[in-house]
Amino acid sequence: xxxxxxxxxxxxxxxxxxxxxxxxxxxxxxxxxxxxxxxxxxxxxxxxxxxxxxxxxxxxxxxxxxxxxxxxxxxxxxxxxxxxxxxxxxxxxxxxxxxxxxxxxxxxxxxxxxxxxxxxxxxxxxxxxxxxxxxxxxxxxxxxxxxxxxxxxxxxxxxxxxxxxxxxxxxxxxxxxxxxxxxxxxxxxxxxxxxxxxxxxxxxxxxxxxxxxxxxxxxx
Numbered sequence: 001x002x003x004x005x006x007x008x009x010x011x012x013x014x015x016x017x018x019x020x021x022x023x024x025x026x027x028x029x030x031x032x033x034x035x036x037x038x039x040x041x042x043x044x045x046x047x048x049x050x051x052x053x054x055x056x057x058x059x060x061x062x063x064x065x066x067x068x069x070x071x072x073x074x075x076x077x078x079x080x081x082x083x084x085x086x087x088x089x090x091x092x093x094x095x096x097x098x099x100x101x102x103x104x105x106x107x108x109x110x111x112x113x114x115x116x117x118x119x120x121x122x123x124x125x126x127x128x129x130x131x132x133x134x135x136x137x138x139x140x141x142x143x144x145x146x147x148x149x150x151x152x153x154x155x156x157x158x159x160x161x162x163x164x165x166x167x168x169x170x171x172x173x174x175x176x177x178x179x180x181x182x183x184x185x186x187x188x189x190x191x192x193x194x195x196x197x198x199x200x201x202x203x204x205x206x207x208x209x210x211x212x213x214x215x216x217x218x219x220x
Contacts (some may be wrong), residue, residue: 002073008173010067010076010123013165016172017116018077023169024178025192033191035102059084062093067127067177070167078124080104090132103139110145115161117141120150122162125154 015023025031028090054061060083068075083092083099091101103124107117124208125136141150152158171177181197191195 001070002042003070004068004075006074007068007070007073007127008166008169010074012169012173013074013123015114016165016169017114017119019184019190020172020177021181021196022049022190022192024172025195027169027173028176028178031192031195033195034135055065058172060095067124067131069123069127071130072123072126072163074123074127074166076124076127078103078128079106081128090134099193100134101132101136103128103136104142104149105139106142106144110143111129111141111150115158115191118158119162119165121152122154122158123166126162 010187011022012027015026056067063079065078065081066075067078079159080103082102083089083095084102085097086100087098089098089100103121105117105124111117116126121139121141125139128136137154139152139154142148143150143153187193187196
């Protein structure tokens with residue numbers, strides 16, 4: 001079990017799946033820069049978090065709920081947690097009956113080929129399970145491009161993948177590992193592309209030095 005001071009952000013699991021080097025630059029080196037895509041995602045999350053809590057279509061909706069799992073060593077904020085009436089659920093302050101939590105994560109784009117979004121959602125479910133002391137079997141991903149909700153079942157395989165990702169993320173952070181730069185299909189969409197690619201920086205530096213030298217020779 002990890003202490004509260006040792007908890008790492010759940011978002012790091014998605015960064016790790018997208019690109020281990022990007023993950024290290026953010027969570028080891030402390031680098032961050034917004035681009036259009038990350039800014040749109042941030043605005044979407046803020047809009048969701050700022051909405052009202054309350055009863056919607058028979059469900060209790062809680063926005064921006066803080067989460068933590070001492071077992072996985074993770075913490076974060078859920079976009080939305082919906083609570084559905086269930087005899088097997090947990091008690092909620094100020095609400096009669098029992099309620100089953102269902103985490104809902106909002107994404108700006110489309111469903112991805114990989115499992116990174118599902119892993120992030122599964123980690124949120126693990127936090128809810130610890131908090132309420134009951135199993136959370138499913139959640140949902142809402143994609144802004146398709147305007148559709150995708151139901152996610154937290155299978156044993158997905159749970160194992162999530163736990164493995166949490167261990168790999170912690171190892172990377174605790175050992176301060178920064179993988180070498182490697183061109184990937186997602187590089188052009190990455191907000192840290194300039195910081196990541198040292199070859200581009202070296203080429204720019206050599207160009208500047210060459211121009212200074214040429215200018216000095218012309219003036220001489």
